[in-house]
Amino acid sequence: MYAAHFGLREAPFGITPDTSYFFGSPRSQEALNTLLVATRNGEGFIKITGEVGTGKTLLCRKFMATLGEGFVTAYIPNPFLEARTLMLALADELEIALDKDVDQHRLLKAIMERLLGLAGQGKRVVLCIDEAQAIPVESMEALRLLTNLETEKRKLLQIVLFGQPELNRKLELESIRQLAQRITFHYHLGPLSRDDLDFYVAHRLRVAGFTGARLFSGGAVARLYKASGGVPRLVNILAHKALMLCYGEGGHSVSRTHIEAAARDTMATSRKSRRLLPWAALGALLAGAAASVGWAMTR
Missing domain, CATH: 1.10.8 (Helicase, Ruva Protein; domain 3)
Known part of the structure; x- marks a missing residue:
């Protein structure tokens, strides 16, 4: 117009996130650097929080675009999913072919085999979950169990949670304290x-x-x-x-x-x-x- x-x-x-407009302010650049250092160190869980509108989704997309060829990324923008559906979404992102009525055992086995195959190619897999404050508690626990998948050298799957401050309160729940303890890198994205x-x-x-x-x-x-x-x-x-x-x-x-x-x-x-x-x-x-x-x- x-x-x-x-x-x-x-x-x-x-207001649609477009990585060509990513602005490297001190805070957003620090957040991006935190993500890159943590993933390259092989950390299992990483957390980025920020109020509504502070650029979490844009940061997520910039991060995925910056990782390079040594990484395979999976992205779930709406994680308000029960545990099995969340696993199916991950399988879909990893391009895993599944039978329509696959049971839970075969679903997890297929994910494990795909992660091992990518690791054999020298690839690291990073799952980015946007709006992570919406993840049901039961699904949070399923994510924790996924990060138990590992070789003798490193984790087979790293998970980055992008969420509003409500995510912090959810992680304080006694039922998912084990997940909260595994978050070794975190950053709060503030306003300009x-x-x-x-x-x-x-x-x-x-x-x-x-x-x-x-x-x-x-x-x-x-x-x-x-x-x-x-x-x-x-x-x-x-x-x-x-x-x-x-x-x-x-x-x-x-x-x-x-x-x-x-x-x-x-x-x-x-x-x-x-x-x-x-x-x-x-x-x-x-x-x-x-x-x-x-x-x-x-x-």
């Missing part, structure tokens, strides 16, 4: 700092093709940090809406006013309001431009 207007190849602030957010915005714009000096004013960035708290997903939502507002005016620089209007609209949406963004308040700015491009932002 607004890409050509601002000299962009594509919209820079999408004020300075990092400035670089983050510039980074995403550059990746999207922007070659100008500055598209977001200093005041806009300051307001963006205050409104988002440095949470990348909120930054993306607000920056995208602000660009739409600026485009609707026919402008070429995002101001504090644009961010404030985007923040008001986002807060209204979070209260489940179905109204339009407050065009009446911005009518004098948008009426002519919006009419010329035939554009409006709706829910």
Whole structure:
């Protein structure tokens, strides 16, 4: 919609995880380094936590893309599965052919044989589980048992859990204390700092093709940090809406006013309001431009 207007190849602030937009802030780079060191050391369980919107899924995808040819990765994005179904999902990720009515013994044997075969090829297998706070307790125990599979040299399967802070509380349960004790590497992914957010915005714009000096004013960035708290997903939502507002005016620089209007609209949406963004308040700015491009932002 607004890409050509601002000299962009594509919209820079999408909320779908895209590794080409991965921003190596000190915190995200530390988290990535923790993952790489832990997996290369052969640790059985690794944990990454973070609040909603702090970039866990993007970090997970960047991590898998960075591991290299010596690793085979399996990815389960929705682990709210009972133990057997979780094992079937792992088998599917490892491309294991199974009979439709395979029993539990043959399922585990097939997984074991596949892991041994990959180990024989010099491959390490890493299972990444997103939204890990949703794993049922019984399935957590099944995962622990899977990490018991090992050769004399190393584990046959390493598991990385990506989850919200609720994952920590689940791991405190007495029934899965053995799993919690096996997590030797962990990292909590926090929000962006004020300075990092400035670089983050510039980074995403550059990746999207922007070659100008500055598209977001200093005041806009300051307001963006205050409104988002440095949470990348909120930054993306607000920056995208602000660009739409600026485009609707026919402008070429995002101001504090644009961010404030985007923040008001986002807060209204979070209260489940179905109204339009407050065009009446911005009518004098948008009426002519919006009419010329035939554009409006709706829910």
